[in-house]
Amino acid sequence: MTHFDTRSGFISIVGRPNVGKSTLVNILVGTKVAITSDRPQTTRNTIRGIVTVLEKNTQLVLIDTPGIHKPRTELGERLNRLVYGSLAEADAALFVLDATQPIGPGDRRIAERLSSSGVPVVVAVNKVDIADKEEIIGQLAVAGEWNFAAYVPISATTADGIEPLLDELVALCEPGPFFFPPDATSDQPDQLLAGELIREKFLARLREELPHSLAVVVDEMETQDNGVVRIEATAYVERDSQKGMVIGKGGRIVRDVGTEARVDLEKLFGARVFLDLRVKVEKDWQRRSDGLDRLGF
Ligand SMILES: Nc1nc2c(ncn2[C@@H]2O[C@H](COP(=O)(O)OP(=O)(O)OP(=O)(O)O)[C@@H](O)[C@H]2O)c(=O)[nH]1
Ligand SMILES: [Mg+2]
Numbered sequence: 584m585t586h587f588d589t590r591s592g593f594i595s596i597v598g599r600p601n602v603g604k605s606t607l608v609n610i611l612v613g614t615k616v617a618i619t620s621d622r623p624q625t626t627r628n629t630i631r632g633i634v635t636v637l638e639k640n641t642q643l644v645l646i647d648t649p650g651i652h653k654p655r656t657e658l659g660e661r662l663n664r665l666v667y668g669s670l671a672e673a674d675a676a677l678f679v680l681d682a683t684q685p686i687g688p689g690d691r692r693i694a695e696r697l698s699s700s701g702v703p704v705v706v707a708v709n710k711v712d713i714a715d716k717e718e719i720i721g722q723l724a725v726a727g728e729w730n731f732a733a734y735v736p737i738s739a740t741t742a743d744g745i746e747p748l749l750d751e752l753v754a755l756c757e758p759g760p761f762f763f764p765p766d767a768t769s770d771q772p773d774q775l776l777a778g779e780l781i782r783e784k785f786l787a788r789l790r791e792e793l794p795h796s797l798a799v800v801v802d803e804m805e806t807q808d809n810g811v812v813r814i815e816a817t818a819y820v821e822r823d824s825q826k827g828m829v830i831g832k833g834g835r836i837v838r839d840v841g842t843e844a845r846v847d848l849e850k851l852f853g854a855r856v857f858l859d860l861r862v863k864v865e866k867d868w869q870r871r872s873d874g875l876d877r878l879g880f
Pocket of ligand 2: 606650
């Protein structure tokens, strides 16, 4: 048998849309590896955020996942499958609840799935910074009936409770190797993260069904001889009528999104960035297998 001085664990982060899973991953990792927004179903793939706690010789691999919801499209079905699939590679699960939302049937269904998955589960009751004391206590009381390994009230925005939560997660790790270099923060290729950062800037500006209909693909990325990183990206929408809304009056939205994304991208790459962003229609891609395949889902 191999003997390890180090400990490690894959921890799948699950919960309903918009409860703060990605915000939590970012604060645990200490840098932005996953985009966040106040629109449900922001996350569309499983992103691994890496936390190495050197003084405890432990490496956590946090798997951020899409919010579990009632699927209405082929995309929705694929996303839910992705989440439950992530449990197969996980040593533990972190179940995130929103303290300001009563526990509903959606949460109960997730709790059942987690119970039957057999992995140890830690529950984080998030957003305590904007919840009443009664709400928090009520949630802990209801969720407490599930008998999971630990319950920690937290705020992923103020970092309240993050240390105790990290301690609980570290405690679940078993002897094992570090799967990533200690200074790694994510397994996500730069090209994917770049596309996500661009999509995030759109999400903050789009209303109604548009956030769901939007996908961003980085077609090309190269560092030029002058050191500038040149990025060609396409934002896809589902219908002709959506194209104008995403472009904005006189091109205003794409322009603002491009400007804002460039700031993040330049920070990410530590270099000047030239961003060429276009908008195209990929008819009903959310509902079509070929569209989903083409856009990389
Ligand atoms: N006040 C407050 N807001 C929070 C907290 N955590 C997350 N949020 C906000 O909640 C919204 C959703 O956060 P996300 O991290 O994108 O949520 P998610 O669970 O990853 O959502 P999906 O990817 O759609 O499943 C964002 O507007 C966050 O800023 C928190 O602790 N306190
Ligand atoms: Mg998310």
